[in-house]
Amino acid sequence: MMNAITRCVTKAAAGIALALSATTVVNASTQPVPPLNLDTDTITVSGLSSGGYMANQFHMAYSDWVKGAGIIAAGPYYCGQNDITTALSQCVNKMDSPVNLDTLSAKAKDWAQRGKIAPLENLKDSKVWLLHGTADTRVMSDVSDLLHTQYTMLVPETQVTYVNDKPFAHVFPTLDNGGSCTTSESPFIGACEYDAAGEMLNFMYDSLTAPDDTLSGNVYSFRQAELAGDNAKTLGELGFVYVPKNCEAGSDGSDGANASAGENTNGNACQVHVSFHGCNQYADAVDDAYVTGTGLNRWADDNSMVVIYPQTKKSMFMPLNPQGCWDWWGYTSEDYATRDGQQIQAVKSMIEGLSGKGIE
Template structure:
């Protein structure tokens, strides 16, 4: 989906062959064994990686506490079109909706209900973790209004899918930046990484820099917003001062066929080499958390080397906060025998690994799916030296409240946990109005997404830690202004031409401001 994505029905194989180049030679080592609490795992992804992150978060909801998806669609979006990978054109029409050559198949209420019902049925059968685990997750969603590859209705359907499982106070959705189809990064412009796209562009490495709105100056930091929604207030390291490095590892020990036998990674459309960022504290044996970051199509190492892993913005937030970042790699399979059809190095969200195997659709999205199982084996290897009581944040005497993201209608807030608190009470005051209580949350939650707010409006928030007896401990007041709504924008992208087009299929450079 990044770039040409699933364009192979239109003959993009030759284009893919030109675009896919081998990464620089590296000395891949074994994946390290660390002291990681798997129940503190979070996942993220862009485009096909967004679909994959959602699949991982649903399949392993008992362990995954946070899911971030940029430009994705709902779980099991391909529906029965995933059967044998034969309905890819219909999957594009339903789950991407941005190529005029394919047309649009809307995600109807009935289709969405089928996607939700599949998760519930698979949960009962043990093919995924119990869906009740989704009620504990935090979810961060992003869609740029210049994205003509995965259109906004598909992203909206992902939000609506979560409505069936996850409280609205735990789901944040930002859709008011003029971004194209890309990972939005505050690190990609660093001189040590190289240039990145302007905000509205779609193409290249699919890593864009966007001004943070409504805040004046600075870049919007998608990685920081998502990770802090999941883990609470964090400290960012400047890219040039990172204390560790990106390490390659062999993916072959984790790629297996349906009989449990090891196979070459290309048999699953996965690369030989993956990457991991391990902070020095984690290397020293301290308790750490795990974040899994899935690249999009044409962002694999065979296409852009390590630029996604170094430029997506996660390492800067991981470095001082005991977060290990795993960057598993898919790969292009152009001309490869005995491999699934995946010319653009996409993650499997439409069943290409199930072709000729399944009598019913959906295995790729379950715990037994080839790629999901391989990546989870990587996570388990990283957590092989886990000790009891891992990765518990240091409690404080009073909560420190922070705004980590805002849209035209929502504000995402997080705070530090307080020792012996039994609950937290959030209070809000609109501009010119008195403060009033919004919600009381259990002690296990230290984040809150406030919704149904007015655009371009000022609000003040304060959180108080409650105890069984005694006075509450309150944070200071934080102020925030919501964003302005996105303008009417109707972008399109031709997968065959690999360029933005108008609805009538004419190439265009026009973007919405």
């Protein structure tokens, strides 16, 4: 029986994985994360593939807190339905039978009524940016179309944009960083002459400043379990955070970094964006390809924004996760897509810990 389960989950993970090659460790500062001056009243999230599913789950769980989501190549909330077979047969590169959005919506409504996710009416205040490339064969367009349909049932149509006419493969599109844009190859960061990071952030935030060619800040590492405890047991040892210089507590921003996006009721406090990598895109597998290569840091640096990059890890034991995917089908528990989910709780604790204060 165990061998059958192992074969099933391994096959499923391979079907949803980003098959990236292993390299070394992220080139992060050797210094501890400095005290940060953050505004955590609202945050935004993004992700690619399994990270896109996770960004959606985090958004739905905390739509009273998360006010923007940028999702590349993922499907509707609770598509996997706590079943790896369903996830593989309906939610990635094929749809053996139609996905019933009414069933998924009913589950979301039930969880909202029970307090397991935020009330769905909070979503009317969100902005959602979605992308699916026409050359993407890893996640079929029908799957991403369903995510768009689901969001437009919950979010005003003017607050949702769906980019689905670009000839991109299963990659995070950038202006000029990464490999081929039209083939799904390592590192699955594509030089597409298209700034997905800028497009999504400009949709979610008002009046961003165009970035320059220099970065004022640093990538820092932190021990995820120190902030998240047992909820981090399916995650990697280290997470990463990009910190612009003027987001360090006590900085006056005199280095010239623009603070327009972070200026709010908390003075010069910086905004928080959380970005989730895809399967096999965790740092132990791909070095800094995701942490430094998407273009998010470039925009964050000139707009007073800290970017948190939580990390998964692979596991060859139960819970089996050989490709280091985020849990969007239930390998941690049946609560994986709710506020009770281990990984969702872990990431929430990371944000709280890095900000130095709790979230009410």
